[in-house]
Amino acid sequence: MELNIQLYNDEGTEWDDFVTSQLESTNYHQYGWRKVVEQSFGHKTFYLEARNAGNDICGVLPLVHMKSRLFGNFLVSLPFFNYGGVLFNESKFGDALLKHAETILDKIGADHVELRHIYNQQHDLATKQHKVTMILDLMNDVETQWKALDAKVRNQVRKAEKSGLTTVMGHLELLDGFYEVFCRNMRDLGTPVYGKEFFRNILETFPDTTRIISVTLEGKPVASGLLTWFKDVLEVPWASSISDYREMCPNNLLYWDAIKFAIGNGARKFDFGRSTPGEGTFRFKKQWGAKPVQLYWQYLLKDGEKLPELNPKNPKYDLAIKIWQRLPLAVANTFGPRIVKDIP
Known part of the structure; x- marks a missing residue:
């Protein structure tokens, strides 16, 4: 088989070797951030790898599944950090990784996949350019x-x-x-x-x-x-x-x-x-x-799905922000981590 997409669950050396070799890689493509997210927030992760006929890694896509009643059900690459997204050395590997991400999206019933690119790698995807x-x-x-x-x-x-x-x-x-x-x-x-x-x-x-x-x-x-x-x-x-x-x-x-x-x-x-x-x-x-x-935040969306607006500039969060600013520090510190773990 010329191309194989699968979940990566090894100790990370081969993953990091590929990441380091790529010009467009970022800090957060490193495998260690998977451990940080899982241990800190308990989210399920899907770390996808693409391999060629010689069994070499030729592309990676780290994904984190976030699901809550308050903020929704989605996959992000990567939440809590500035960068992430699909990384590959040939476009066919990137395309295959995104296609597999869509399969996971459907399987878990999520609404969208968010890819935090610093380069506009996928020109046919819905894109936000609200941040630099x-x-x-x-x-x-x-x-x-x-x-x-x-x-x-x-x-x-x-x-x-x-x-x-x-x-x-x-x-x-x-x-x-x-x-x-x-x-x-x-x-x-x-x-x-x-x-x-x-x-x-x-x-x-x-x-x-x-x-x-x-x-x-x-x-x-x-x-x-x-x-x-x-x-x-x-x-x-x-x-x-x-x-x-x-x-x-x-x-x-x-x-x-x-x-x-x-x-x-x-x-x-x-x-x-x-x-x-x-x-x-x-x-x-x-x-x-x-x-x-x-920055290019790009999205795999289900048919009819709109671009998400999960950010503090959304007017529907204005009241919550004003209330939070008035909380005693001890109260904010107690309840904050329980809420923020579901905000990407």
């Missing part, structure tokens, strides 16, 4: 990078330092402080928070390619972020700060020291993460010199 990721091309050394920054950004970093803020870089030993800041920030935004075990699982699964960076004032974390890297790209998928300290510019110090770490670690690109063009986070990232790269 902000990428900064890094210089070869810290001094050159500093000089390339906008003068306003440099002044904000200096202000943070003069305000007595300092940074610390670490790993699991900084998780509690990171999570405390993260919970406060997410409650204030009106968004249910992930459980701490989600971040612990990430750090334990990828001990050599993750770090926590925290900005502290007199030993207390006031801003914190989780760094992860793959190939020559370092990303900050989760970063938060306490609004009470905004005037001290802790976010600016956090990102500058993260950029310095990225350069020292050999990264060529710094990924600020996804944003909606024109909004506040987009402008913050743009001031660092980051450029928008279009």
Whole structure:
């Protein structure tokens, strides 16, 4: 048989070897994220592989099944993260993987498959282009990078330092402080928070390619972020700060020291993460010199099915967000993980 599609359930080495070999692969195509999702949220996963006549992997498609009364029944590649989707070295393998995904869709009775592509690989699929990721091309050394920054950004970093803020870089030993800041920030935004075990699982699964960076004032974390890297790209998928300290510019110090770490670690690109063009986070990232790269969220839909609108900008969630922002922090932290596990 020239082409074979099947579920991959091995230990991950062959999968990761293929992922690493592909130019369009992302951090989240790595097999370890399957363990993170399953252990953190309990979702069923379908990791599909395509093999050629020589039994070599020529394509992969990681899928997570999410089903709840509140948010619906669907497959995502990948939820909770910025990227995913189908990865292949020849289009015939990608087409076969998507066809098999449709078979799974029908079998489990789900409504759609969401593919979070950073490249528009499948031109015939329904597509959303509502988000971009902000990428900064890094210089070869810290001094050159500093000089390339906008003068306003440099002044904000200096202000943070003069305000007595300092940074610390670490790993699991900084998780509690990171999570405390993260919970406060997410409650204030009106968004249910992930459980701490989600971040612990990430750090334990990828001990050599993750770090926590925290900005502290007199030993207390006031801003914190989780760094992860793959190939020559370092990303900050989760970063938060306490609004009470905004005037001290802790976010600016956090990102500058993260950029310095990225350069020292050999990264060529710094990924600020996804944003909606024109909004506040987009402008913050743009001031660092980051450029928008279009994201393509593509869908396999059942006949007659509309594109999903499961996002905080949907007006039907306005009241829920306002209520959540008023919850005591302890209440938000207790119930948040039970809700957010079903939000992709």
